[in-house]
Amino acid sequence: xxxxxxxxxxxxxxxxxxxxxxxxxxxxxxxxxxxxxxxxxxxxxxxxxxxxxxxxxxxxxxxxxxxxxxxxxxxxxxxxxxxxxxxxxxxxxxxxxxxxxxxxxxxxxxxxxxxxxxxxxxxxxxxxxxxxxxx
Amino acid sequence: xxxxxxxxxxxxxxxxxxxxxxxxxxxxxxxxxxxxxxxxxxxxxxxxxxxxxxxxxxxxxxxxxxxxxxxxxxxxxxxxxxxxxxxxxxxxxxxxxxxxxxxxxxxxxxxxxxxxxxxxxxxxxxxxxxxxxxxxxxxxxxxxxxxxxxxxxxxxxxxxxxxxxxxxxxxxxxxxxxxxxxxxxxxxxxxxxxxxxxxxxxxxxxxxxxxxxxxxxxxxxxxxxxxxxxxxxxxxxxxxxxxxxxxxxxxxxxxxxxxxxxxxxxxxxxxxxxxxxxxxxxxxxxxxxxxxxxxxxxxxxxxxxxxxxxxxxxxxxxxxxxxxxxxxxxxxxxxxxxxxxxxxxxxxxxxxxxxxxxxxxxxxxxxxxxxxxxxxxxxxx
Numbered sequence: 001x002x003x004x005x006x007x008x009x010x011x012x013x014x015x016x017x018x019x020x021x022x023x024x025x026x027x028x029x030x031x032x033x034x035x036x037x038x039x040x041x042x043x044x045x046x047x048x049x050x051x052x053x054x055x056x057x058x059x060x061x062x063x064x065x066x067x068x069x070x071x072x073x074x075x076x077x078x079x080x081x082x083x084x085x086x087x088x089x090x091x092x093x094x095x096x097x098x099x100x101x102x103x104x105x106x107x108x109x110x111x112x113x114x115x116x117x118x119x120x121x122x123x124x125x126x127x128x129x130x131x132x133x134x135x
Numbered sequence: 136x137x138x139x140x141x142x143x144x145x146x147x148x149x150x151x152x153x154x155x156x157x158x159x160x161x162x163x164x165x166x167x168x169x170x171x172x173x174x175x176x177x178x179x180x181x182x183x184x185x186x187x188x189x190x191x192x193x194x195x196x197x198x199x200x201x202x203x204x205x206x207x208x209x210x211x212x213x214x215x216x217x218x219x220x221x222x223x224x225x226x227x228x229x230x231x232x233x234x235x236x237x238x239x240x241x242x243x244x245x246x247x248x249x250x251x252x253x254x255x256x257x258x259x260x261x262x263x264x265x266x267x268x269x270x271x272x273x274x275x276x277x278x279x280x281x282x283x284x285x286x287x288x289x290x291x292x293x294x295x296x297x298x299x300x301x302x303x304x305x306x307x308x309x310x311x312x313x314x315x316x317x318x319x320x321x322x323x324x325x326x327x328x329x330x331x332x333x334x335x336x337x338x339x340x341x342x343x344x345x346x347x348x349x350x351x352x353x354x355x356x357x358x359x360x361x362x363x364x365x366x367x368x369x370x371x372x373x374x375x376x377x378x379x380x381x382x383x384x385x386x387x388x389x390x391x392x393x394x395x396x397x398x399x400x401x402x403x404x405x406x407x408x409x410x411x412x413x414x415x416x417x418x419x420x421x422x423x424x425x426x427x428x429x430x431x432x433x434x435x436x437x438x439x440x441x442x443x444x445x446x447x448x449x450x451x452x453x454x455x456x457x458x459x460x461x462x463x464x465x466x467x468x469x470x471x472x473x474x475x476x477x478x479x480x481x482x483x484x485x486x487x488x489x490x491x492x493x494x495x496x497x498x499x500x501x502x503x504x505x506x507x508x509x510x511x512x513x514x515x516x
Contacts (some may be wrong), residue, residue: 001243001244001266045271045275045277046275048248048273048275048277048279049272050265050268050272051268051269074419092266094242094246105399127495127500127516128308128495129308130496
């Protein structure tokens with residue numbers, strides 16, 4: 001088994017096919033979208049492939065060390081930042097192909113007009129554990 | 136109470152319940168429940184007959200579950216059946232459980248989880264922690280696996296090869312949780328080797344023992360990977376090595392070579408060298424030739440190329456590497472190593488950095504990054 005991160009972007013991914021911002025959907029469409037995500041996670045729990053799912057608020061602050069005894073420096077948010085993470089799902093699956101298949105299904109979540117969003121999701125492998133019998 | 140001693144009884148107790156008429160899934164659940172009770176209730180030591188106690192309690196748990204779940208009629212049938220202990224003739228229940236849990240209809244991950252629970256007696260929580268997934272996910276994986284094998288007859292002979300592949304995965308792929316799954320894999324393979332005379336079972340056991348013997352030396356204090364050539368060999372466990380070599384030799388004399396015996400032979404040759412310079416690379420290459428002939432595995436060919444580089448010089452190693460697919464895991468790392476040995480640190484540094492970017496684990500990535508950094512520092516100096 002291998003773990004993969006399915007990463008959803010607010011910004012930074014190519015534009016989806018059904019590219020209507022969520023605040024332009026009907027309330028029912030928003031609910032249908034949320035239900036689809038919950039059902040998807042529940043189904044993966046049932047197949048023994050679910051690890052974690054989290055959503056992030058868009059507000060972010062950059063922080064860095066500024067030297068001994070000084071408070072950290074903060075900056076941002078930067079409106080022009082290319083990449084903005086919206087959330088993720090972590091799955092534990094038999095193969096890379098299975099990870100792609102599941103990402104494809106997640107990308108079919110309904111949006112405006114009840115039609116699939118065709119959203120681009122980023123699939124990233126986790127580092128694995130060092131195998132014992134390979135050195 | 137020694138928990139691992141208790142767990143050794145698990146497969147046999149499941150077997151007794153199945154022979155009394157319980158289906159496998161229900162029997163397995165009942166034995167888990169009985170185990171929990173045993174761990175709680177035996178603080179001052181086990182009863183006179185721990186197995187008998189477990190059978191009695193597990194059977195009671197099973198009947199409770201049947202009572203809760205299904206019709207009264209089924210329960211009465213089973214209660215009537217209870218006085219007979221069931222046939223316990225020639226069939227080895229524990230062995231049957233190994234076959235069932237590694238059944239070819241299961242995916243590798245399901246077979247691993249089911250084996251650890253039903254043969255190993257680990258709890259779902261322990262298995263979930265060992266594989267870094269939520270307990271609910273692991274519970275589903277196990278119950279799906281049980282449904283998959285529900286129709287498999289318990290007394291069918293199984294395939295030893297699939298069992299060995301599952302045990303090899305358990306040994307190789309666990310994380311370090313509160314249960315040492317590599318040690319658990321050795322325990323299960325040892326138990327299997329005691330029940331069945333099979334050269335490859337012995338080969339796998341030897342392979343595990345020989346690798347496990349080196350484990351203390353494979354990781355530095357800061358968690359870094361220590362490659363074989365740099366390991367402090369005084370930290371190798373000589374008792375495990377001696378046992379591994381004995382097990383392997385007893386298997387090899389039967390002259391039915393298989394891939395696990397060949398891999399174990401390579402591990403034994405490394406274990407046999409008191410210093411890295413003493414390593415018998417010529418013999419190691421010969422064993423890789425056997426391994427390639429047995430498996431036709433590209434990974435074996437890659438490892439063989441590295442061994443050729445040691446036996447016949449880096450040029451020969453690079454030539455052996457040339458015929459392989461550069462997309463193979465560790466191909467670039469092997470190329471970097473051979474280039475450096477061939478006196479080309481510039482190329483080697485570039486290849487090490489490239490290999491680090493495609494490493495599959497963090498210790499490996501960090502090791503390769505340090506190799507690149509070491510060469511680059513030398514080139515600057």
